[in-house]
Amino acid sequence: MSEIKPNPEENKPSSVAVSSAKASVPAAVPPGVAQHQANKGNEAPKPPAPAPAQVAPKTPPASASPKPSATPAPPPAPLPNPLAHLAAPFQGVDFKLKGFHADASVGPDQVVSVAEQLDKDGFSLDTITGVDWLAQGQMEVVYDYFHPVRGLRAAVRARIPRDNPELPTISAVFPGANWHERETHDFFGIRFLGHPNLTPFLLPEDADYHPLKKDFKA
Amino acid sequence: MTTQETIVSNLADVPRSNGGGVETFVLNVGPQHPATHGVLRVKMTMDGEYVLRAEPVCGYIHRMHEKMGENRTYAQFLPNTSRIDYLSAMTYTHAWAGVVERAAKIQPPPRAEYVRVITSELNRISSHLVWWGAFLLDLGGFTPLLYAFDDREMILDLLERITGARLTYCYYRIGGLYNDVDEEFIEGTRKFVHHMRPRLKMYRELVTENIIFRKRLIDIGPISQEMCRKYGATGPVIRGSGIPYDVRKAEPYSAYPEFDFEIPHFREGDSMARYLVRMEEMAQSLRIIEQALDKLPSGPVMAEKVPRVLKLPAGDYCYAVEAARGRFMVRIVSDNKEIAYRAKLRTPCLSNLSLFEEASQGMLLPDALALMGSLDLVIPDIDR
Numbered sequence: 001m002s003e004i005k006p007n008p009e010e011n012k013p014s015s016v017a018v019s020s021a022k023a024s025v026p027a028a029v030p031p032g033v034a035q036h037q038a039n040k041g042n043e044a045p046k047p048p049a050p051a052p053a054q055v056a057p058k059t060p061p062a063s064a065s066p067k068p069s070a071t072p073a074p075p076p077a078p079l080p081n082p083l084a085h086l087a088a089p090f091q092g093v094d095f096k097l098k099g100f101h102a103d104a105s106v107g108p109d110q111v112v113s114v115a116e117q118l119d120k121d122g123f124s125l126d127t128i129t130g131v132d133w134l135a136q137g138q139m140e141v142v143y144d145y146f147h148p149v150r151g152l153r154a155a156v157r158a159r160i161p162r163d164n165p166e167l168p169t170i171s172a173v174f175p176g177a178n179w180h181e182r183e184t185h186d187f188f189g190i191r192f193l194g195h196p197n198l199t200p201f202l203l204p205e206d207a208d209y210h211p212l213k214k215d216f217k218a
Numbered sequence: 219m220t221t222q223e224t225i226v227s228n229l230a231d232v233p234r235s236n237g238g239g240v241e242t243f244v245l246n247v248g249p250q251h252p253a254t255h256g257v258l259r260v261k262m263t264m265d266g267e268y269v270l271r272a273e274p275v276c277g278y279i280h281r282m283h284e285k286m287g288e289n290r291t292y293a294q295f296l297p298n299t300s301r302i303d304y305l306s307a308m309t310y311t312h313a314w315a316g317v318v319e320r321a322a323k324i325q326p327p328p329r330a331e332y333v334r335v336i337t338s339e340l341n342r343i344s345s346h347l348v349w350w351g352a353f354l355l356d357l358g359g360f361t362p363l364l365y366a367f368d369d370r371e372m373i374l375d376l377l378e379r380i381t382g383a384r385l386t387y388c389y390y391r392i393g394g395l396y397n398d399v400d401e402e403f404i405e406g407t408r409k410f411v412h413h414m415r416p417r418l419k420m421y422r423e424l425v426t427e428n429i430i431f432r433k434r435l436i437d438i439g440p441i442s443q444e445m446c447r448k449y450g451a452t453g454p455v456i457r458g459s460g461i462p463y464d465v466r467k468a469e470p471y472s473a474y475p476e477f478d479f480e481i482p483h484f485r486e487g488d489s490m491a492r493y494l495v496r497m498e499e500m501a502q503s504l505r506i507i508e509q510a511l512d513k514l515p516s517g518p519v520m521a522e523k524v525p526r527v528l529k530l531p532a533g534d535y536c537y538a539v540e541a542a543r544g545r546f547m548v549r550i551v552s553d554n555k556e557i558a559y560r561a562k563l564r565t566p567c568l569s570n571l572s573l574f575e576e577a578s579q580g581m582l583l584p585d586a587l588a589l590m591g592s593l594d595l596v597i598p599d600i601d602r
Contacts, residue, residue: 095469099320099536099549124447127564131551144536144549144564148447148461151468153536176449179276179572187284202277202601211285212560 082152086121088114090154100144100153108158108167111143115170115177118154123147125170128180130188132162134214139165139190160190169195187212242270245583249278255352256597260574260590262583269586272578274571280601287561292318292528293392295561299548300386302565303599305348306542307387308334308341315390316471317537317548321530322392330394330519331473336407336510337377337389338472338539339503343414344373345542346496349594353493354425356591357434362425369417376406392528394520404511411504411511418501426497435490439589441577442487449576450569453544454499455593458492460485465540477509489592496594529556543567543594567599 079092083102088110090102106114115125126144133140143156160167169192171177181192182201189210192198200207210216248259257278263271283302287295292314299314300307312334319326326334351366374384380399381389389396425431446456456463462481466474482498484491530552538547544566551560570593578586 097320098534099317099469099538099547122447125450125569126545126547127450127549127562127569129549129560129562131560142534142549142562144547146450146468146545148452148456148463148468151463153469153538155534155536174448174450175576176451176569176572179568200277202280204277211282212288 083121083154086114086117088117088156093155095153100155102152102154104154104156106156106158108141108160111141111156111158112168112170112173114156115143115173118145118156119173121147122149123152123154125174125176125180126153128170128177128184130184130190130212132188132212132214133159134162137162139188141167141184141190143170165190166193167191168193171195186210189213241265249275255595258571258595258597258600262586264583267582269578269581269583272575272586274574276568276571276600278601279598281598283563283602284561287558287563289557291556292530292558295558296391297386297388299563300388301598302563302602303541303543303546303567303596304385305345305596306341306546307385308338308389309539309541310546311388311390312338312472313537313539313541313546313548315392316539317535317550318392318528318530320537321533321535321550321552322525322528324393324521324524326394326521327518328473328515329398329517330521332510332514333395333399333519334390335473335477336399336507336514337381337387339507339510340373340377340407340410341387342503342542343500344370344377346500347373349496349542350421353591353594354431356587357431359425359431362421365417365421369414372406372410372413376403376410379403379406391520393524394518398519404514407507408511411508414500414504418497418504422497426494432490434585434588435488435493435592436486437488437490438585439489439577439581439592440487441573445573445576449573451544451573452569453541453566453594454492454495455544455570455573457481457483457495458592459487460491465538465545469538471537471539473510474506476513477506479506489588492592492594527556529554530558538564541566543596543599544570563602565599565602567593567595567597571595571600 079094081090081092081102083090088104088106090104093100093103095101104114123145124147126146128141128143131140131142138159139162141158141160145154145156146152158167165188169177169181171181178196179201181195182198184190185192185198186201186203186207187210199205242263242265245262245264246259247262249257259275259278261273261275262269283298286298296311296314299310302310347366347370351363354362377387378384380397380403381387441451441455441459443459443461446459446461452463460483462483464481467481479502482495482502484494530550532552532554534549534551536547536549538545545564546566547564549562549564550558553559574590574593578589581589
């Protein structure tokens, strides 16, 4: 026999409901619209893009095949780092060429602390994904973040050995990481240590394969 | 066996103060429930009419688009993107064309960018209209759906004229557009803008100001700014919580910087706020379309010299667009071949739904479904 609960609406001070109702009555100009301030300062400061050559030192190009298409002239001066105030080793990236403002390669033991720094800085988790570097025997986990107020985009990457792909979960910092990590586990078999529920997310519940591994055969 | 154990442990996890241990049962909503608009399953642990825990179960319509992205050329993958969020196909193809253009340094001509904006915004309105009709259907109002589909029909006819498709458009091409728009489309779009403004006013008077409707939404399903941030919610969900985050302004792309428009946002964070964001957004889209039609430049709609065999330089590239449901981002990792080494699709509905479990705790079941409707879910967008 279940207890009959009072309707929560009746418990509420009616003034709350009324004031809220007022607040959201659509007037000719809805309240939110009037307050809108154009997002300024969203674009990370970027200098005139240096010749469209390689951007800052980055993770080595993927292709195991030895030969960068065209070895370019001297490396351009590094771009200003919009996240220089964080301890994480971020480097500035030309947004126009790449689609993000800052990039950091960290060790698997640092992903949680970087997530905490970005969390404190007001970032939001965009997505988490993996890349299987079969030829190098490595897996790369890429964490994408965006800043909902400043409009910045940051990528954090960590490389782990392909035969033992493990790294700690960041779902305690960003609960939204829960599903992204489950999906990455589905597709790549990467284990996120400490994850509350690392069960198949998009794949069938009995799936024992990881379709985005480069040696996956259907 | 295992399910039995999970259920028992689920019940044990709920503290008594939260209604646990009284008399609970598991209610399976979906995967074919009318309120889930697709194949979404939600395992709800209930105490009478109250939701103790709602756990979405995803993957029923998973098609592994990301694997398909790794076994076909960039141009061949383009039609896939319009089948992820089928209600917002234009913006999705925009992101894919955009990321390839960014990596290959192809600049589409201005006319193409303007037409992209016009068609994307038309698509946004048609998507919001479907949401509006279906959302009211969830809440028990049948008639608005017919009004919404009536208006949407005009958009579909316009887009069908130039794209050849009514839903899963593949109109944007790498470097421009499939074909140019004609006078009839431009005139038809102007007519639609004039038709739609009074309709929005009518919807406001008939539905938005309806007291029964308001009682179903006001203060229902509040989502805080912090929750949005922690779960990566975007689109009308984050704007309904008072953060004016919109990719069109935050990471300006295409011709959007050339237009004057507002980002509607409301502080309340309840289902009503998310409703109002979308309603106001339709008016803003009309504003953008009108400006784009007035300023539509002449010229070609395809960039010159788009190579037939397109190899992107090694590296990774992102491109985000503001789709009808929020931030859609493509991340391509290229190893200098004709085919992407990795194609990641970041979809807004996945992040928006991921906060449902936390946000729906302790709600009445019909209110939880109102909250779910206000998130505007498209299931193939979650499952990809």
